[in-house]
Amino acid sequence: MPTDLTIRTYDPAGHLGRHQALDPRSLAYRRPYDGQPLRPTAWEPRIPVLDQRNLLAQGILTSASYGLESDVDALASCTGQAATALLSILLTPEQATGAGLYTGSAVAAQHFAIGLYADATAADRWLEYTWPTDDIGSSGLGVAKAMRDRGLIDQYGHATTAEELCTLLQTGPVLLGLPWCSAFTDTSDPHGFIDADPDWATSPLEGGHEVCVTALEDVAQVDGVLDPDHTVIRFRNSWSASWGDHGDGRMFLRTYLTLRDQIDVIQPRLDSWSSS
Incomplete structure (x- = not known):
């Protein structure tokens, strides 16, 4: 295990389970901004909105599927959930089916996400335990490694x-x-803005979470410089379609900048600009 990892852990819960793991060797693979035009973009997942919190209501029995003594109703599996949404975009339908990700079934996609979460806990070698033995959460770096180990991606870069x-x-x-x-x-904002409350930064910290950012919706610039107060990103969450805007959330780039030292951004890729 590398000894120069920077690790920040959070208490896992049924709807939160991300830890921050930063590897300087991996962070060297970045795509620097070179002044290119930044335009609104959107990438839509091909799977239904997943829900890591209400597994029993979805008919997902973890005891039978994963060898547990009893069923659990929620898992700290947000990294696997976010990665599954991303893979449904990145992979062609044929590639997804070949990998065991059946995009037309929420239950099948949920099982895929849980399995990917288990792999991520094993890839996070700094963790003492793994799931399904212990529901201890994982990291974005761990799930990126798990995807690469499965051959689902060939590289990943950072921002x-x-x-x-x-x-x-x-x-x-x-x-x-x-x-x-x-x-x-x-949040009760109809558009899913998690930072709609101007006092959000003073609210209690609940834990760490992983999401799949699917869109750069609004790009604002002032004198050619990115304006974080009016630039908006959209993300797919994993708390069912009843949360936020039909399962999606939004936030301003200013919020990203406020939290940046505790954030990590990873882009899994196929045949991309570099390998890590």
Whole structure:
């Protein structure tokens, strides 16, 4: 295991389970912003909105499927959920079916996501335990490694600035791990803006969460410089279609910048600009 990892852990819960793991060797694979035009883009998942919180109601019996003594109703599997949404975009329908991701079935996609979460906990070698033995959460880096180990992707790159994040979204969706405040969970904004409450930053920290960013919806610039107060990204969450805007959330880039030291952005890719 590398000894130079930077690790920030959060207490896992049934709807939150992301930890931050940063590897300087991996972070070297970035696509720097070179002044190229940044345009609105959107990438739509081919699977239904998943729900990691109400597994029993979905008919997902973890005892039978994963060898547990009893069924659980929620898992801290957000990294697997976000990665599954991303793969449904990245892979062709034929590639997805070949990988065991059946995009027309929410239950099948949920099982795929849970299996990917299990692989991610094993790829996070700094974790003491793995799922299904223990529901301990995982990292964006761990699930990226799990996808590569399965042969689902051949590389992944990172973004560490708002401009780099917007640059990645020009070519595809990204995984974004962030600290999750209670104001984000309780959002009642009809458009799913998690930062609609101007006091969101003072609300209690609930844990860490992983989402799949699917769109750069609005791009604002002032004198040619990106304006984070009016630039908007959209993401797919994994708390059912009843959360946010039919399962999607939005936030301003200003929120990304506020939380940046606790955020990691990863873009899994196929035949892309570099390998990691």
